[in-house]
Amino acid sequence: MFCLIFRNFKSILIISTLVYLAIQVALYLKIFMNDSFTPVLLWWTPFMPKYDRLIDCGEEHYQCISSNNRDHITNVNLGALLYYGSQIENHDFPLPRNNNILWAVFHEESPKNYAPYLYENIQMLFNLSSTFSRNSSFPVPLQYLTNINLLIDLTYYIPLRNRHGDVETSSVLYVQSDCDTPIDRDKIVKELGKYVKIDSYGACLNNKTFPLSLQNIDPLDLYNREYMTFISKYKFIISIENAACYDYIT
Ligand SMILES: *[C@@H]1O[C@H](CO)[C@@H](O)[C@H](O)[C@H]1NC(C)=O
Ligand SMILES: *[C@@H]1O[C@H](CO)[C@@H](O)[C@H](O)[C@H]1NC(C)=O
Ligand SMILES: *[C@@H]1O[C@H](CO)[C@@H](O)[C@H](O)[C@H]1NC(C)=O
Numbered sequence: 001m002f003c004l005i006f007r008n009f010k011s012i013l014i015i016s017t018l019v020y021l022a023i024q025v026a027l028y029l030k031i032f033m034n035d036s037f038t039p040v041l042l043w044w045t046p047f048m049p050k051y052d053r054l055i056d057c058g059e060e061h062y063q064c065i066s067s068n069n070r071d072h073i074t075n076v077n078l079g080a081l082l083y084y085g086s087q088i089e090n091h092d093f094p095l096p097r098n099n100n101i102l103w104a105v106f107h108e109e110s111p112k113n114y115a116p117y118l119y120e121n122i123q124m125l126f127n128l129s130s131t132f133s134r135n136s137s138f139p140v141p142l143q144y145l146t147n148i149n150l151l152i153d154l155t156y157y158i159p160l161r162n163r164h165g166d167v168e169t170s171s172v173l174y175v176q177s178d179c180d181t182p183i184d185r186d187k188i189v190k191e192l193g194k195y196v197k198i199d200s201y202g203a204c205l206n207n208k209t210f211p212l213s214l215q216n217i218d219p220l221d222l223y224n225r226e227y228m229t230f231i232s233k234y235k236f237i238i239s240i241e242n243a244a245c246y247d248y249i250t
Pocket of ligand 2: 135
C-alpha cells in the first residue's frame, strides 16, 4: 500500500494532511520563538523531497523550512524532527535525544506497517502525533472520506425488493489482494465460505474474475463509478482491515 501513495488521488490527501501537521508543529514552536526566527522541520524519515523548502505555517505570516536533508540535525535552528510512521526503522533515531527538539509523527497508514507503535511507550516517544487514533494530537481516521455525506449516501444502494431474480450473483462479495496480514482475515472468510457462497475477485481466495472493463481500475480509485455499480449488486460485502487496532479504518 505504502509504495502507491504517490498516485495522484492519495498523494493530494496525504500532502494536505502533512502540511497541516507541519503547520501545527510550527504553531507550537512559535510559542517559544521570536518572529525573525525560521525553524527547520526535518523529516527524519525520507518522505518529503530532499531539498529545503520554505513553507507558510499558520494564518499569520510565519514561515519555516521543511527538509529531508539530515545535515540539518546540527542546525541551531532545528525545531522539530518529523517521522513518517510507515517508514520508521527502530535502529534509526538520532540519539542521544535533545529534549528541546520536538518529535512529531505522522502515521495514517495501517498499524501493521510499524508494529512497535501499538505500544504506549513507543507512542510516548513523540511529542505530537497525527494518526488514525482519536487519541493522537491531530487524528486523521477519516482522511480518505472526501465528504461526510458519503456515509449516508444512497447512490449505489439497491433496495432488497429490486434484487429478486438476480440468481447469478451470490450475495456475498470479498475483494482483497493483501493475503498475508496480521489479522489473518482470509481464514475467517474461508471458514464462512463453507456455509455461504462467496464471490472473491481479489488475489486472496480468488474464485471469480472481474469483467474486462474493471480489470484495469486503480485499486486506490476508491469511488470509481463503474466499480461501485458492480459491487452494489451484492447484498453483503466483507470488509476486514489488515490489522486490528483501535480506531483504525480505511
Ligand atoms: C518531548 O517528549 C520527550 C519524551 O516524552 C520529553 O522528554 C521532552 O521534554 C518533550 N519535549 C518537548 C519540547 O516538549
Ligand atoms: C483514548 O483516550 C480515552 C480518554 O482519555 C481513553 O479512555 C481511551 O482508553 C483511549 N484509547 C486508546 C485506544 O488509547
Ligand atoms: C469460492 O468458490 C466456491 C465454489 O463456488 C464456493 O463454495 C466458495 O464459497 C467461494 N468462496 C470462497 C471465499 O471460498
